[in-house]
Amino acid sequence: MTALEFKSVRKTFGTNVALEGLDLGVMPGELITLLGPSGCGKTTALRIAAGFEFADSGTVSVSDVDISSTAAHKRNMGMVFQSYSLFPNLTVALNIDFGLRTRKVASADRARRVDEMLELVELGRFRDRYPHQLSGGQQQRVALARALAVQPQVLLLDEPLSALDAKVRTTLRDEIRRIQTEVGITTLFVTHDQEEALAISDRVCVMSQGRIEQLGTPTEVYRRPSTAFVARFVGSMNELEGTVVDFRNVSISGRTVAVPAHGQADGTDVKVLVRPEDLTLVDDGFPGTVTSVTFQGATTLVGVRLDVIDRLVSIDVGQGDADHLGIGDRVQVALNGGNAVCEAA
Numbered sequence: 001m002t003a004l005e006f007k008s009v010r011k012t013f014g015t016n017v018a019l020e021g022l023d024l025g026v027m028p029g030e031l032i033t034l035l036g037p038s039g040c041g042k043t044t045a046l047r048i049a050a051g052f053e054f055a056d057s058g059t060v061s062v063s064d065v066d067i068s069s070t071a072a073h074k075r076n077m078g079m080v081f082q083s084y085s086l087f088p089n090l091t092v093a094l095n096i097d098f099g100l101r102t103r104k105v106a107s108a109d110r111a112r113r114v115d116e117m118l119e120l121v122e123l124g125r126f127r128d129r130y131p132h133q134l135s136g137g138q139q140q141r142v143a144l145a146r147a148l149a150v151q152p153q154v155l156l157l158d159e160p161l162s163a164l165d166a167k168v169r170t171t172l173r174d175e176i177r178r179i180q181t182e183v184g185i186t187t188l189f190v191t192h193d194q195e196e197a198l199a200i201s202d203r204v205c206v207m208s209q210g211r212i213e214q215l216g217t218p219t220e221v222y223r224r225p226s227t228a229f230v231a232r233f234v235g236s237m238n239e240l241e242g243t244v245v246d247f248r249n250v251s252i253s254g255r256t257v258a259v260p261a262h263g264q265a266d267g268t269d270v271k272v273l274v275r276p277e278d279l280t281l282v283d284d285g286f287p288g289t290v291t292s293v294t295f296q297g298a299t300t301l302v303g304v305r306l307d308v309i310d311r312l313v314s315i316d317v318g319q320g321d322a323d324h325l326g327i328g329d330r331v332q333v334a335l336n337g338g339n340a341v342c343e344a345a
Helices: 042-050 092-102 107-120 136-149 166-183 194-200 218-223 228-233
Strands: 004-013 016-026 031-035 057-062 077-080 154-158 186-191 203-208 211-216 238-246 249-252 255-258 269-274 279-282 286-295 299-306 311-318 330-335 341-344
Touching (some): 004 042, 016 186, 031 042, 042 077, 042 154, 092 107, 092 136, 107 136, 107 166, 166 194, 186 194, 194 218, 203 218, 203 228, 211 218, 211 228, 228 341, 238 311, 249 269, 299 330
Parallel strands (some): 031 186, 154 186
Antiparallel strands (some): 004 057, 203 211, 238 249, 249 255, 269 341, 286 299, 286 330, 299 311
């Protein structure tokens, strides 16, 4: 049984197709992230799940019950927005209590539930503070506690970290994952931040133009992108020109490299998309000249302009292995093409 399911969901706004037959099932206790650029349909899908928008066709179900025409306030959903949406005139405790009060939960049960949520988000000592007395990260934790207090069937998170600075965003991202796992709640998370999606998700749903490009674990999406769009959008890619030799080899500047070329006819000109960590500095490879050396802590990003194909590539080099390199140095580059993606040129 799926906890949340979209079946052939289509949504248009005038002539713009926001969702084109979305089929997606979220399993109980799973966190799936909808990832994609602006306008890909991810937020529309979330709003349809919440009941803020209604699909033109198709259905949305929770635990196999069709809720497609159910009003938003009658859906047992918890929602956390990008803007914290806390009541400024209510304390932290009263903000968390609000949903319970509107559901006419008994006073003693409300008090117990508020205490549980404050402990869960580690804000017990802030219970009597008002939103303006909290940091952005603390406010978002209150919003999360308020959403969870009513014990929803599904938690919906609409880019909840995008208004925060980088360090707070990383910390709260990990907190959300901890809380989601601890509570075991089915969660649909929307973001355009690929690093966020890879770090927090059980599965990532990469979307483009209202369609799913790929649905898989973070490792699958990153290491084995199913389309060129996914390869480019998730992580960074180098692009090299080549010609297909056969289904598992591509010729790049006269050198045959093992690269999967499934679906491409022999002799087809292609672009080979390869990640910086799949290029290495060797003694016998494509010759080139170092153009930049950028220290990034655990790795160093080395820019190299390859001679024969006159192409600038970026290479991830392990800690300390690039200390001897300088701009203008001559190097040789090898390609590990096992995870590369071929696209018709």
